[in-house]
Amino acid sequence: MLRIADADSAENNSGSSHYVVTPLSCALPGRREGGPKASGEEQLKIFPGTRLHSICGSTDPSEEFYCNYGVNEEYERQFQAAGLRVSARGQSGETRAVELPDHRFFIATLFQPQLSSRPETPHPLWLAFLRAAMRFRKTKSKAKAASA
Amino acid sequence: MREAIRIGVIGDFEPSYHSHFATNAALYDAATKLRVPLELRWLPTTSLEDPKAAKILRRWDGLIASPGSPYKSFVGMLRGIEFARTRNWPFVGT
Numbered sequence: 267m268l269r270i271a272d273a274d275s276a277e278n279n280s281g282s283s284h285y286v287v288t289p290l291s292c293a294l295p296g297r298r299e300g301g302p303k304a305s306g307e308e309q310l311k312i313f314p315g316t317r318l319h320s321i322c323g324s325t326d327p328s329e330e331f332y333c334n335y336g337v338n339e340e341y342e343r344q345f346q347a348a349g350l351r352v353s354a355r356g357q358s359g360e361t362r363a364v365e366l367p368d369h370r371f372f373i374a375t376l377f378q379p380q381l382s383s384r385p386e387t388p389h390p391l392w393l394a395f396l397r398a399a400m401r402f403r404k405t406k407s408k409a410k411a412a413s414a
Numbered sequence: 415m416r417e418a419i420r421i422g423v424i425g426d427f428e429p430s431y432h433s434h435f436a437t438n439a440a441l442y443d444a445a446t447k448l449r450v451p452l453e454l455r456w457l458p459t460t461s462l463e464d465p466k467a468a469k470i471l472r473r474w475d476g477l478i479a480s481p482g483s484p485y486k487s488f489v490g491m492l493r494g495i496e497f498a499r500t501r502n503w504p505f506v507g508t
Contacts, residue, residue, distance in 0.1 A: 267499070277484050332433055332481065371476075372499060374507035378433055378481055383440035391506065392444035398504040399419050399476030400450065406475070 268344050277335055286345075288338040290360070294331060304331035304376065308356050310363070316353035317365050318373060321394040329362075329377035336376055337361040371398035418451035422471065424494035425480025427456040433481040437508070441478075456480070462490035471497045479507035 274280045275287035290303045298305040307328045312319045337345070342361065346352070353373070354363035366372040371394075379389035421441060427434055438454060445452035457470060467490070471477065477498045485491045498505035 275483065275488070278488055335483070366499065369499070369505075370502045371504040371506075373505070374479070378436070378508045380433065380436040380440035380508065383436070383443060385439075385443045385446075388444035388447050389440060392440050393447060395476060395478075395504060395506045396419060396421070396441070396444050396448055396450070396452075399421060400448075402504050403417075403419065403475040 267348050267350070268341070275335060284341075286338050286341045287335050289334060290336045294356075302332060302334040304333050304336075306331065308362075308377070310354045310356060310377070312354045312363075313352070316351060317367070317371070318353035318363055318391075321390050323390070329375075329379065330381035331377050332381065333376060333378075337364075370402060371395065416450050418453040419445065420453045420473065420475045421455075421478065422474035422476070423454065423456045423478045423480050424459065424462065424491060425456060425478075425482055426458055426460075426486045427480075428482065431482055437478070437480060457494065459485045459487035459490035459494070462493045463487050467493050468497055468501075471503070472501075474503075476504035476506075478505070481508055 270284045272282040273284045273286045274282040276285040276289060293303045294306050294308050297303065307330055309326055309328045311326055312322055349366060350364050351367050352361050353365045356362045362377060363373065363375040379391040383389035383392060423437060441454055442452060461470060471494060477494060479491065479495055495507065497503060
């Protein structure tokens with residue numbers, strides 16, 4: 267995406283000079299004992315006009331995390347220039363979710379919506395994703411029928 | 415009955431990882447809420463190393479990149495995400 271041939275995650279210890287994913291610099295205040303740096307909840311700032319905002323509503327939700335690594339901020343501008351948009355940030359401004367505005371449905375999060383999803387109240391991101399997949403299937407089968 | 419929605423989860427399933435168990439549970443719960451049958455399959459990262467991985471990936475109506483790095487095959491994971499990104503396939507990475 268950024269045309270960096272040896273782009274890598276620091277977790278892989280490849281010796282690459284371009285780690286676009288690096289260890290998180292600060293732990294969440296609610297870090298669980300023995301858990302990774304980002305564990306527990308954090309309230310997010312979701313930006314209006316993003317797809318994530320239209321899905322998760324206007325109230326800034328608290329989301330569950332379980333991870334140690336995040337976007338290397340040195341590359342953030344390059345990612346944005348390549349078309350990736352930051353849709354949510356954490357309390358200290360770190361990237362917590364990104365999306366591709368011109369894509370049918372492409373959202374990546376540092377938090378895990380599956381951890382706060384409940385049988386009676388599935389997380390809205392999963393509902394929106396399945397709806398997008400259902401719409402996509404319809405367009406796929408139409409295209410198939412047209413070419414048959 | 416409605417036709418099942420087919421979702422592929424790119425990742426190496428570990429029953430002991432709470433995040434993996436929760437991924438399956440959240441998707442089935444969401445499908446139940448939408449009243450649509452769900453066909454859910456984990457796609458091991460090593461199976462996507464092949465340049466012909468598109469054949470596996472295109473069978474699904476939506477793709478998910480699972481949590482739980484380091485992956486068995488980082489190349490396979492990236493190939494899966496690249497497929498979704500460049501072919502305009504519905505995608506969520508968590």
